[in-house]
Amino acid sequence: MKKYFALLVMLWGMAVFGQKKVQNLNFETVENNFPAVWKTIGSSSGKIATDHQEKQEGQSSVAIESSEVSGFSGLIYKLPDNYLGKKITLSGYIKTENISDGFAGLWMRIDPEIAFDNMQKVGLKGTNDWKKYEITLNLSPENTKQIVIGALLSGKGKMWVDNLTITVDGKEIEEAKVFEKQLTRADLDHEFDGGSKITTTNLDKNNIENIKNLGLIWGYLKYYHPNVAAGNFNWDYELFRIYPKIANASAEQRDQILTEWIKSLGDFKTINYPEQKNIKMKADLAWITDSGFSKDLTEILLKIKTAKREESNYYVTMIPNVGNPNFEKENPYAEMSSPDVGFRLLSLYRYWNIIQYYFPYKYAIGEDWKNVLQEFIPKFIEADDQTKYPLACLELATKINDTHASVRNSTVRNYFGQKFSPLEIAFIENKAVVKNYFDETLGKETGVKIGDIILEVDGKTIEKILEEKSKYLPASNHSARLRNLARELMATNNDYINLKFSSNDVIKNVSAKTYKNTEIKYTQKQPEMFTMLDNQTAYLYMNNIDKEKLSDIFKKIKDTKGLVIDLRTYPTQFVVFDIGNFLMPKPEQFAKFTTTNTTSPGNYVMREGASVGSNNKDFYKGKIAILVNEYSQSSAEYHTMAFRKAPKAKVFGSQTAGADGDVSYFMFPGKIPTTITGVGVYNPDESETQRIGIIPDVEVKPTIDGIKNGKDEVLEKAVNWIKN
Structure with missing residues (x-):
C-alpha cells in the first residue's frame, strides 16, 4: 500500500510555470510561402x-x-x-x-x-x-x-x-501555468484496455434478469457510492470483473456476490439529507425495494442512498451557471471499431444510467425506462458487427423521445445513404411533397416538379418507410420525426433512386440520379437578415442575425406597424436578451428550469428561470409576429418563448421540435457520439415544452397549393394580422 501511495504522489503532480513556447501567432516566420509550424x-x-x-x-x-x-x-x-x-x-x-x-x-x-x-x-x-x-x-x-x-x-x-x-x-x-494531470486509481487501471475478456453471454430468462439487475446496481453505485464517485475505481472495468461472477447465477447466489462486491468498495459516512423543495422529478430508486433482492443486498443499497456525497464526481460534473451534466470523463474507447460483448454491455449500461439519473425529461419518455433496459439487453448482446452495433445505439437513443438525441457515425450515415437526390422534401397535408430543389439545375433534370407528391421510394410506400425507419429517427414529437424522415427520404447508396409520384393528379415514375453531398450546388438563397416587406412591415430572419446591427435596425423600424421575426430556422447568434431589450417595456419572466446535482442524482428541482427585457419607455410598439414550425428547435424555441412576452406579440405557425435546453454530449464505446437535452425548460407557469414544443397562438400550416404557387402562407397570415 505504501508503494502504491508513493506512486500516486509522483503521478499526481502539480501545476508548474515551465512551459513550451507558443510559436508564430503573428505569421511572421515563413517557410515556402506558408507560416511555419502551422x-x-x-x-x-x-x-x-x-x-x-x-x-x-x-x-x-x-x-x-x-x-x-x-x-x-x-x-x-x-x-x-x-x-x-x-x-x-x-x-x-x-x-x-x-x-x-x-x-x-x-x-x-x-x-x-x-x-x-x-x-x-x-x-x-x-x-x-x-x-x-x-x-x-x-x-x-x-x-x-x-x-x-x-x-x-x-x-x-x-x-x-x-x-x-x-x-x-x-x-x-x-x-499561464501548465497543468499536470492528477491521476486517480481509475486512471491507473488498464487491465481491460485490450478487451473485456467476456466472450459469450447467455440470453436465457434467468441471465437476462441478472444482467438487468446488474445494470441497475452498477449505475446506481456509479453515481451514488462516494468511493466510486471519487475515482477510486475504473467503473467500466469493474463491470468486466463482476459480470462473470454473477452470469448464470441463481438469484440467491447473485445477491450474495453483489453484496460482497459492494462491501469491498469501502466504508462511507451517511447523513440525513434535507427534503428538497420544488421537486419536478424524483430519482427512481423504488427498484431497490421492489426487485425482490435479499435482505442484505437491499439494506446495503438503501444505506448508499444516505451516503455522504461530495459535489464533485469523477464521472460527471455540472456545467457552471447552466446546470447541464458534463460527461467528459466517459472513455470513448476510440480504437474499438467493433466493441466486444462486454463493451457492448457497457454501452447499454452507460447510456441507460445517464438517462436514469441525468436526463431531465425521463418522466416524459412515455414508458417505464427500466423496461427499456431489459428490452435492449439482447439487442446489444447480439449487435456483433460494425453495422448492428451503431444502429443499436441509435435505436436506444430514439427511445428517449428527444429531438436533441442523436447518434452519428459513418455506419449510421451509410444506413440512410451516402448519396442524395437534389429534391427537398417536406411533409405537407400529411404527404411527402417536393418543397424545393436543393440544386435547381439538377432538380429540374429529375422531371419532378415543386409541389409534386412522392408516393413511393424504391418500391416502398412512404408509410412503410416511416414504419421501418422510425426507430432510427430520434424526435420529441411526430412533427419532428416527419421532419427528420423528410431529410432522409431522398438518401440512398445507389446511383439512382426510383420515385413514384403524383403530379397534378397524374401518377408518374422516374429513376432520378443521385449525388454525393459535395456534388450538389446548393442554389437556394436564404432571406436577408433584415428587410422591409413593405413600408410598414419589417422582417428579421434569425439564421443570419447579427447582434451588432440590431440597434440600427430598431431605429429604422421604430415607427413601423409591425415586425416579423422568422424563427423557422436556427438562430446563428444568441440574441434573446439583445432583441428582448428592444421589445419589452419592462422585464418579463419567460422560462423556468429544472436541474439536478451530483449529491442527489435524478432529483430534478424547479428553479427560478430567466427574465427578458428591461424598463424601457422607448420599446418597439408595433405588432410582433413570430414564425415557427417543426424546424424551430432548441435555441429557436427559447427565443420564441422570450419574444412572445412582448406586449403585441403573437406566434404563427405549427408545432415546434419540442427540444429546449442546453445539450449534453458523451460517447458510446467505439467513439460513437451522442447527445441529449441536459436541462429542463418550462414555461413560467411550469407547463411543459419538451415533446409539446411551442404552441402557436395562430396555427397556420403550408398547403400543397401554396407550395405549387410559391406562397409562404405562414408569413402571409402574419403580415395580414399586422396590417389589420
Whole structure:
C-alpha cells in the first residue's frame, strides 16, 4: 500500500510555470510561402498562403481563398501544453472579401469533445475591413488531451487572418501555468484496455434478469457510492470483473456476490439529507425495494442512498451557471471499431444510467425506462458487427423521445445513404411533397416538379418507410420525426433512386440520379437578415442575425406597424436578451428550469428561470409576429418563448421540435457520439415544452397549393394580422 501511495504522489503532480513556447501567432516566420509550424485542414481545394501585401501588422498575414460553395479550408496549430485556469481566449484580426455560402472565423477546440467554437454563429461574410474578433472556451484541464486553434473559411470568397493572441484568464499565455494531470486509481487501471475478456453471454430468462439487475446496481453505485464517485475505481472495468461472477447465477447466489462486491468498495459516512423543495422529478430508486433482492443486498443499497456525497464526481460534473451534466470523463474507447460483448454491455449500461439519473425529461419518455433496459439487453448482446452495433445505439437513443438525441457515425450515415437526390422534401397535408430543389439545375433534370407528391421510394410506400425507419429517427414529437424522415427520404447508396409520384393528379415514375453531398450546388438563397416587406412591415430572419446591427435596425423600424421575426430556422447568434431589450417595456419572466446535482442524482428541482427585457419607455410598439414550425428547435424555441412576452406579440405557425435546453454530449464505446437535452425548460407557469414544443397562438400550416404557387402562407397570415 505504501508503494502504491508513493506512486500516486509522483503521478499526481502539480501545476508548474515551465512551459513550451507558443510559436508564430503573428505569421511572421515563413517557410515556402506558408507560416511555419502551422498546418492546413479542410475538405475543399482552397488556397492558403502567406500574404506580404495585405496585413494587419508586421510583415505578413495568411490568406485563405476558395471558389467552392461546399467544404472549408483552414489553418491548424496545436498548443504545446495544457493550461491551468478557467477560460482560454483566442483573439485575432480578420479581413474578408466577397464571402458567400458560408462564413469566415477563428476556431478553437479542446479535446476530447470538451469545447469548440468556430465563429459560425457570428456569421462573418461579405466584404469587411480588418477587425478584431475573439472566442472564449471554458477550460477543463484535468480532462484535456490537447488544445488546437486556427482560422477557417467555409464557402466561397477570401479571408485574411493576422496578429493572433491567446490569453488564459486574461493573462498572456506565456504567463499561464501548465497543468499536470492528477491521476486517480481509475486512471491507473488498464487491465481491460485490450478487451473485456467476456466472450459469450447467455440470453436465457434467468441471465437476462441478472444482467438487468446488474445494470441497475452498477449505475446506481456509479453515481451514488462516494468511493466510486471519487475515482477510486475504473467503473467500466469493474463491470468486466463482476459480470462473470454473477452470469448464470441463481438469484440467491447473485445477491450474495453483489453484496460482497459492494462491501469491498469501502466504508462511507451517511447523513440525513434535507427534503428538497420544488421537486419536478424524483430519482427512481423504488427498484431497490421492489426487485425482490435479499435482505442484505437491499439494506446495503438503501444505506448508499444516505451516503455522504461530495459535489464533485469523477464521472460527471455540472456545467457552471447552466446546470447541464458534463460527461467528459466517459472513455470513448476510440480504437474499438467493433466493441466486444462486454463493451457492448457497457454501452447499454452507460447510456441507460445517464438517462436514469441525468436526463431531465425521463418522466416524459412515455414508458417505464427500466423496461427499456431489459428490452435492449439482447439487442446489444447480439449487435456483433460494425453495422448492428451503431444502429443499436441509435435505436436506444430514439427511445428517449428527444429531438436533441442523436447518434452519428459513418455506419449510421451509410444506413440512410451516402448519396442524395437534389429534391427537398417536406411533409405537407400529411404527404411527402417536393418543397424545393436543393440544386435547381439538377432538380429540374429529375422531371419532378415543386409541389409534386412522392408516393413511393424504391418500391416502398412512404408509410412503410416511416414504419421501418422510425426507430432510427430520434424526435420529441411526430412533427419532428416527419421532419427528420423528410431529410432522409431522398438518401440512398445507389446511383439512382426510383420515385413514384403524383403530379397534378397524374401518377408518374422516374429513376432520378443521385449525388454525393459535395456534388450538389446548393442554389437556394436564404432571406436577408433584415428587410422591409413593405413600408410598414419589417422582417428579421434569425439564421443570419447579427447582434451588432440590431440597434440600427430598431431605429429604422421604430415607427413601423409591425415586425416579423422568422424563427423557422436556427438562430446563428444568441440574441434573446439583445432583441428582448428592444421589445419589452419592462422585464418579463419567460422560462423556468429544472436541474439536478451530483449529491442527489435524478432529483430534478424547479428553479427560478430567466427574465427578458428591461424598463424601457422607448420599446418597439408595433405588432410582433413570430414564425415557427417543426424546424424551430432548441435555441429557436427559447427565443420564441422570450419574444412572445412582448406586449403585441403573437406566434404563427405549427408545432415546434419540442427540444429546449442546453445539450449534453458523451460517447458510446467505439467513439460513437451522442447527445441529449441536459436541462429542463418550462414555461413560467411550469407547463411543459419538451415533446409539446411551442404552441402557436395562430396555427397556420403550408398547403400543397401554396407550395405549387410559391406562397409562404405562414408569413402571409402574419403580415395580414399586422396590417389589420
